[in-house]
């Protein structure tokens with residue numbers, strides 16, 4: 001299975017990617033997670049990316065394309081789930097070229113649809129474990145011990161880009177720069193639109209059914 005999980009910030013890409021990864025044994029490639037790790041480790045890429053990320057802007061194409069290619073090269077014969085990449089037409093084109101070279105085209109692009117009001121609610125209440133990436137929510141997915149990750153015991157954080165002003169900017173960036181990528185995949189006939197509001201397990205089931213027809 002080779003898929004892209006697409007959708008605005010807060011649409012549940014990370015949550016659904018993690019479930020799909022377990023189900024299909026595919027690699028989960030999140031450019032956001034890779035960039036956050038680079039920022040934490042203060043690598044050259046991390047230092048370049050930090051200010052864009054904190055403001056909710058896109059990191060330049062050449063930086064993220066290089067990251068995605070490196071990750072894809074390490075996947076081997078397993079399938080992959082791309083989460084948060086591509087986010088621009090230039091990234092989508094670069095991905096097509098890279099996959100054509102290794103003769104492994106995409107099977108499907110799954111678009112998680114959620115309205116803006118719900119996205120703001122989800123992102124504003126989101127807390128995340130910086131250690132293992134597990135997401136939580138102050139209302140809908142509380143950890144067993146307040147402020148601590150159920151999986152690894154790490155201290156949960158409120159990401160800088162989940163603060164109100166950055167959220168507004170991320171949604172604007174999504175609508176202007178990222179949403180046009182949907183047309184690119186629609187014209188290739190591989191786009192699957194999924195209503196991504198409600199029970200996480202139900203959404204996962206709908207995605208699996210859509211993929212079975214891909």
Ligand code: AMP
Nearest residue numbers: 031032052053057058059064084085087
């Ligand atoms: P995410 O966790 O996927 O929401 O990504 C967090 C932040 O990382 C985004 O707001 C961007 O600043 C940056 N980022 C992640 N993936 C990309 C991408 N494909 N293109 C540009 N910037 C990205």
